[in-house]
Amino acid sequence: MMSSSNPNRLNASVRPGRIDRTRTIHATVDGRAVPGRPGDTLASAMLAGGDIEVGPSIQRGRPRGVFSADCTEPNALVQRLDGDCPEPMLPATEIELQDGLRVETLSGVGWLSEQRDTAGYDKKFVHSDVVVVGAGPAGIAASLAAARGGARVMLVDQHRELGGMLLDGQAHIAGHPATEWIGRAARELAENEQVRVLTRATALGCYDHNYLLIAERRADHPDAPPSPTIRQRLWHVRAKQVVLATGAHERPLVFADNDRPGVMLASAVRSYLNRHAVLPGREAVVFTTSDSAYSTALDLLGTGARVPAIVDTRPEPPTRLVEQVRAAGAHVVTSAAVVATGGEHRVSGVRVRGIDGNGSLTEWSAEFPCDLLAVCGGWNPAVQLFAQSGGAVRWDPVVAGFVPSGAGGRSARVVGAARGTYDLAGCLAQGFASGAEAATLSGFRTAPPPVPQVDGDRQASRPRPVWLVPDESRSPEECTEHFVDQQRDATVADIHHALGTGMRSVQHVKRYTTISTGLEQGKSSGVNAVGVLADALSAGSPGEVGTTTFRPPYTPVPLALFAGRTTGRLYDPVRTTPMHRQHVEAGAVFEDVGQWKRPRYYPRGNEDMHAAVLRECSAARTGVAVQDVSTLGRIEIVGSDAPEFLDRIYTNGFAKLAVGKARYGMMCGADGMVLDDGVSMRLAEDRYLMSTTTGGAAKVLDWLEEWLQTEWPELDVYCTSVTEQWAAVAVVGPDSRTVVGRLAPDLDVSAESFGFMRFHETVLVGGIPARISRVSFSGELAFEVNVARWYGQALWEATMTAGSDLDITPYGTEAMHVLRAEKGFVIVGQDTDGTVTPVDLGMDWAVSKHKDFIGKRSLSRPDLVRQDRVQLVGLLPTDTTTLLPEGAHLVEPDVSRRPPVPMAGHVTSSYHSAALERTFALGLISGGRQRIGEVLCAPVGGRDVEVEITSPVFYDPEGARRDGPEQG
């Protein structure tokens, strides 16, 4: 009856199984070859070869065996060794056998590879009218009904083929084996182009507004292409309606030594028999609290195994079932329970005692030899996805499980075993009805098809759950071999220990005992823990104890799948200017400013940043330097009310700004704190071009729109983002006039004709139209040349050419920061942090006394006129070579250093200055402007740096350099 290399494989005549017997494939487990067939799982192949024992348990080193045939497996956990990246903690019950698969068994803990995972992880967004999760009978029925209505349907199942529990059994539908019905349904769904069937795909989570995440495994199975470009795909699915046909998980039973290899879930035994044609034992005792395990007993008997006893906790199991198993050669022991198992590395026999109506042991006892103990503690409807998405569950005493609460609403879309319906006809009826209803609600009116005739179905009678089979000699507190969570080695004694410390809530007990914190996340251990707790607390039912919180993901998933395609250079958008490649060619070192890549400095030869920045600053102060300023935000503001609008937005006035002129402006939030700043030009009476900081462009546009749309819709103003319509360079330094004069031959660039804060339109050499303004962020004579973005490269080239004999020097953000700090110009976001007002910055000159603006009212709030508010000041370290770290705190020199140490303020900007030939800094100091000349301390790296408070303007305080050298 058995083949030699696979001693436990049943002949095809006895059980064909869902395997391909024409091919033999091999995996390697702990270095040993394990043969099997396509269609096997790693666990079924191991069982076929006679291996039931796996790695010993995590804490106590107890022998453990394959326990389940699904994702609830607590023991048979392995580490992948083959493939792109060794993956830890995979249940052997879920791994499809394939050639080349190499694993090692684990003792409840795996290891993370240090190797980079180079496999492909994909992501896909799709929409569906109806998503059905679970392709058992209820899910297939729901999909058929919805698809026949014309809806876009997605059917998702975690296994390789459709059918669910039907594949584990022997039922007939419409007079034929259920597999034929499944086959017909699969074809019908495949032929409908509005239907997408995803197999080997696990719905990880079901979120608000019918959003589902589904992990699809496209590699690691025998049907996968040899080297798939995509290993796993994460589907982001938005559904109009969701039908959850997620089935149920069988519960283990809690008794002494219930973890011995050879103890296995009854449904798993049946699955191995029928799906994989594997007989996991020859002599099997069945221990049950409900009807379903009788099918296991009958299937075992039908394949030639011996069943010494069926131990049923119920006093009166259904007569029909008792007679059926008796006719097949087994007998039923009622009102009884297994109280102990014998054996060491495999169960060799069980001891059975009578159990009375209160759950106490009676005097009656018996012993049965066996090499397999099939246990059924009842079933847990798989309500995980339902509960995650906000559905409430309640304890159903008839089903003996937690089921979706309520009959309507979201709970109506939970069908079949997932709502405690265990008979096949009921599952089909609910599936058809919910599928038709879901299609109708998503706009495809349809009626449910008639339910076909079903045979081999066993009407479920009421189970009798037993949460804890008492020990023959020990109290529950001492039940250290009654395992509730095998993966965590957690026992009934652990639960009682938690109770002994005063815990009562199941949430606390879970965390204290670690029960349900393993891979199965409570799918098999959770309700048993609740039951043991309910008994111990003398609660009326597990419903009074309640459940722990169900959270995604439904089963473990590699983090790489969530990262998906957006890793490395794709992680976050990278924004570049049209001159980017010219900067790269010039050897620029870049820094990230928001998403922008901006040149930080351009080292020459072996220069470090310090040397390069000193050189770049020096060029700007003594010759000519050029910076790409295309990253500045630009917003065109148009309309008859544009002047009024800008007056309300900016702290200073813009309505009276003449056409052709530009002005620096500052804007605040309603709270009076600085929001952004920049220069705006008046292009026409009804037209301004606002510039914003590099990082602030989107935020400012949102801000403007918020006021226009929500507060001042009566204003005739329109804002258009034109940031990337323009490319721009700043040409800075005493020689900048010469360079710009060469660039723009038609333009009179003399100080008399081209005043500060004016702009002109002109045509550059090469015929490029440009707008040139005289603005300065360095105190030097400076011009900003703007052209349409597509001329950016040409502009840069032309500027470099025009200044080549003057050693025109490209400079980066670092030099720009130094130059502006030498003048005491602030950078919003560096010298401000959302708690700083224009007054704090000493910029009262930019705050209008005559008009209202956003934030003005706040500037007179008591907290904003306090004398001890921080104020922007200059800071000069006494030692001219010491560079203060930005962010360094400043304290009074004589203050005690015992915490809490009162802070005087902190450093916001700090640099070496070529012009000052020393280090300097800006900082925000409490009452700082009144303290010029005083000395503070900056504790840095274990020593005190002495710092003098100064004016924030270090360089050219008279502003003599703004118009450049006298022209001769």
Next chain:
Amino acid sequence: MLLVRCPWCGDRDEAEFRYGGQADVDYPADPHQLDDAAWGEYLFVRANPLGSFNERWVHTAGCRRWFSLVRDTATNEMSPDIPRRRESR
């Protein structure tokens, strides 16, 4: 990922929007008429109910329009706002 109904563009993922807090907190007609307490109330005090909440969103990655809707803060169920005192442009 919530599904937010932009009154203009239709149903879009939450990622296309920015949240704008409580709706119908009007900018005072003349802030300077308010005493410090009342102005502080406008600036800093917002409702935070469990249940129905009238709130603002802006479709930043789409039409850039501000709008308000009613969200149940316990369930995230959303429904259109009753049109407010003036039409958004």
Next chain:
Amino acid sequence: MTVLNKVESETAAPETATAARHSPLEHRAAELERRSTSGARGVRLHEEPFLSQINLRTPPGGVESSAVSDSLGLPLPTVNRVSGDEHHAVLWLGPDESLIVAPDGRAEHLLRTVRDAQRGGSGSAVDVSANRTTLRLSGPAAREVLEKLCSLDLHPRSFGPGDCAQTLLGRVIVVLWQLDREPGYRIMVRCSFADYLVDLLLDAMAEFLDG
């Protein structure tokens, strides 16, 4: 010659200067060609540079909008739709906002036309031709490529030729415009994001390299 006059004349490109223009994805043209595929699962990507684009703001339903529509010879589009064809089109961007798209070199003329129509009323017209560049993604697998990056429902029942949307591809804001049933799309993206978006799209297209 007053400043006002100079300012009022928009920056227009003389013929001599067009050679100095560089589109944001010019340097990747060969790469895009190489990574495009044909066949039943093919997908092609290339840049359509320098399209004329005018951002139009017009109070909906007002006299301004009919004047603008008359001047363009096209009705203004309804919600999420495109009016016109790929050569001369107006795209819906918002309740009072549209994007006029025309071949290279038409911006100045369009701007003048629209501003004339708007004169005396409310609204704005701004040249944004250099603000965005346009990618054309087409071929049988084009929708599948977009589905890796875009959460919109692009199924033919929901999104078809003549539909447009401002949405996200990955984390990049784009204007997505379906041109035909093949399907073919235009993706209009702000220039600074163009290189990154191409990286994203090419990565998404890799699955279809073998056709």
